[in-house]
Amino acid sequence: MKIRDKLSSYGYDSLAGADRIELLLELVNCRDAKSKLKLISERGVSLSDIFDNTEKARGIFDEDEMRGIRAVKGLNASYLLETLRNNPEKMDSPEKVAEYLRTAFQDSLFEQFKTVYLDAKNQIISMETASEGTSDHAIVYPRNIARRALELNAVGVILSHNHPSGTCDPSGDDIRLTQQVADSLSLFEIRVLDHIIIGRYDGYRSFRESGIDYAMKSSFAIKEDAEGFAEKESEAKSKRQSLIDSINDKFENLSGRLDAPETEAEIRRHLALMGKTYRYSLGNQILISFEAMRRGTSPELVESFQFWSKLRNDKGENVHVLKGEKGYPILVPVEYKVYRKNEDGSFKLDAEGKRMPRVDPKTGKEIKGLAFKSGAVFDVGQTNAREIGAYGSIEYRNRYAPVGENLLVSLEEAVKKNYSIAVSEEPLSGTAKGCYVISDRKIIIDNRPGMTVPVKISTLFHELGHHIMHGDELRNNKTDYVKIHNERGSREGEAEAFSYVLSSMFGIENRSELYIRNWGNSADDLKERFTKIHDAVKSGIETLKLDEIISQGNRKDIPAILPVPVGQPWGFNQQRSFGITP
Incomplete structure (x- = not known):
């Protein structure tokens, strides 16, 4: 099928790279087009090579033909720039910006870096090529972009480059370069609005859409003063406030239905996630947890x-x-x-x-x-x-296998070493499974028949929770240990929650009651309770070095970096490497 027939029947987007070059040769009336197309194919010349008259394309066209090619290129550039200038709505989403940037890159086989300079109304002042490179990289100098932005009185820029390989995923260098440009421009209160990567034929990746943190300072303008950090982008401010409101709403909602049976199940799901995300703040844990519940997902490692x-x-x-x-x-x-x-x-x-x-x-x-x-x-x-x-998914143990005595011993030794607390197993009277003797700094675990290893581990964590969260109150006689247990109130619930989180990391499901009905009557009460548990969990995991204990249970020769929850554990090859064990 002739190129004009193909164009008429299926449109420009249906044309492959070679077809587009053939169409260009027809438009500029190239002589001996067939031999030129053969030479272009042998040299691996792209449409971008022809437009830019690169080394690979030189000598193929005579001067008259090159004048025609430059005219087509100029018309295309003018159309692109005028469209973006005269139609601000064309710039209101990364997808629309990417659509026009694709035209600018012209299916180049080499990486190019372009900068779009914007005024205060986000209208285009200029779009310029900052660098041209090889098939897999281009050298860009942030200072040159900053200098040009100042010359044009720009208040914002959009960065863009193409990936000739076709994939749109940013490399570590892409992210670092974007951060460097953003930091340079932030000195002059010029914002980097986005960085868009264009694939060779289709697809794009927007840093902004993907949530890539490329500008800790310049993604919203800085007003650096004693009062705080002022954001000029109302959208960013609104989104941030929406997340804060969402956290508060979650606590308000939970506090109003602590008597409902399903509420404790929700709280248990959140506590199970807390062990996997202990490095995150409580607010972020709440956001992740409830979004996971909304989606019906169970995140392993975020x-x-x-x-x-x-x-x-x-x-x-x-x-x-x-x-x-x-x-x-x-x-x-x-x-x-x-x-x-x-x-x-x-x-x-x-x-x-x-x-x-x-x-x-x-x-x-x-x-x-x-x-x-x-x-x-x-x-x-x-x-x-x-x-x-x-x-690689690694489990601390087979979830159907019994918990080994060696784990209990390791955890008891960790408590003794890192908290200077004595731990012993002795018969206890009544129904108590364990107790914490504050005067002796001692945890006693009941060792009567029927006390399985998982129950002993959960009991150890429960009593340790009392030490971490209520030790000061007990030492200063502000409360009484026996009273805490007998009342089955909020403090007992805090210790049970602490035990639930740490036990779940080893595949142990602690089904003891959390006494959530006594956690408070308001959102503030509930937030205070969660904060106390969150801080104790983070401290407990880090102080006991549970990541090391977990890694020893998987593979003794490679240290773990983070805890590996049973049922949803994780491992990496490269620095954070556990490998996969049988």
Whole structure:
């Protein structure tokens, strides 16, 4: 089929790279087109090579033909720029921006880096090529982008580059470069609105859509003063506030139905996730947990987009987040400098005219402020990590096998060593399975027949929970240990919750009651209870070094970095490596 017939029947998008080159040769009336097409194919010349008259394309066309080619290229560039300038709505989403950027890259076989400079209304001032490179990289200098942005009086930029290989996944270098550009521009309060990667034929990846944290400072403008961190982007501010409101709403909702049977089941699901996400703040745990409940999913390991992008398997293949996956929302902490001010509110300047940071008089260190921005994390199931063998599911033990006595011994030794608490197994009277003797700093676990190893482990964690959360009150006689147990109130519920989290990490389901009806009558009461449990869990896991105990149960020669929950454990090849054991 002739190229014009194919164009008429199926449209431009149906044309392959060679077809598009053939169409260009027809449009500029190239002489001896067949021999030229053969030479183009032999040299591996792309449409972009022809338009840019690269070394590979030189000598194929005469001067008249090159004038025609330059005219077509100029018309295309003019159309693209005018369309974006005259139709601001074309810039209202990454998808629309990517659609027009694709035209600019012209199916190039080499990586190019382009910068779109924007005014205060997000209208295009200019779109320029910052760098042209090889098939897999291009060298970009952030200072040149900053200099050009100042020359054009731009207040924002969109970064973009193509991946000739076809994949749109950002590399670690892509993310680092974006951060460097964002940091350079933030000095002049110029924002990086997005970084869009264009695949060779279709597809794109927007850093903003993917939740990639490329600009801790410049993704929203900074107003660095003692009062705080002001965001100029109302959308970012609204999204951040929405997440904060969502956390508060969750506590309000739970506090109003503590008597409902399903509420304890919800809280148990959240506690099970707490062991896997103990490094995250309570607010972020709540966001992840309830989003997982809404989706009906059970996250194994949630990490940032950057974390997954840096991970590789033994063959060097990159892990990437699967296309179309939506991350679990979180709030990302952002540090910013706080500057000294004069009485009139202006910044104090040093001899060189630079702002003077506020310094802590006791430590001599610069004072930092803290704000939050919205972000996202992705579960391992939302990546290709399993598919390429960069992630292996490892269980602490076979979930149907009995818990070994050696685990109990390891945990008892860890409590003795790291908390300086004596642990013994002795017969106890009544129905008590264990007790904490505050005066002797001693945990006693009942060893009567019927006390299985899992029950002993849960009891050990329960009494340790009392030590961590209620030790000061007990030592100062603000409460009584016997009273705590007999009342079955909030403190007993806190210790049970602590035990539930740590036990679940070893595949032990502690079914003891949580006494949630006594956790409080308001959202603030419930938040205080959860905060206390969260802090104790984080402290307990880190102090006991449970990650090491878990790794010893899997493979003794490789240390673990994070806990491996039974039923949903994890392992990596590359630095964080457990490997897969039989």
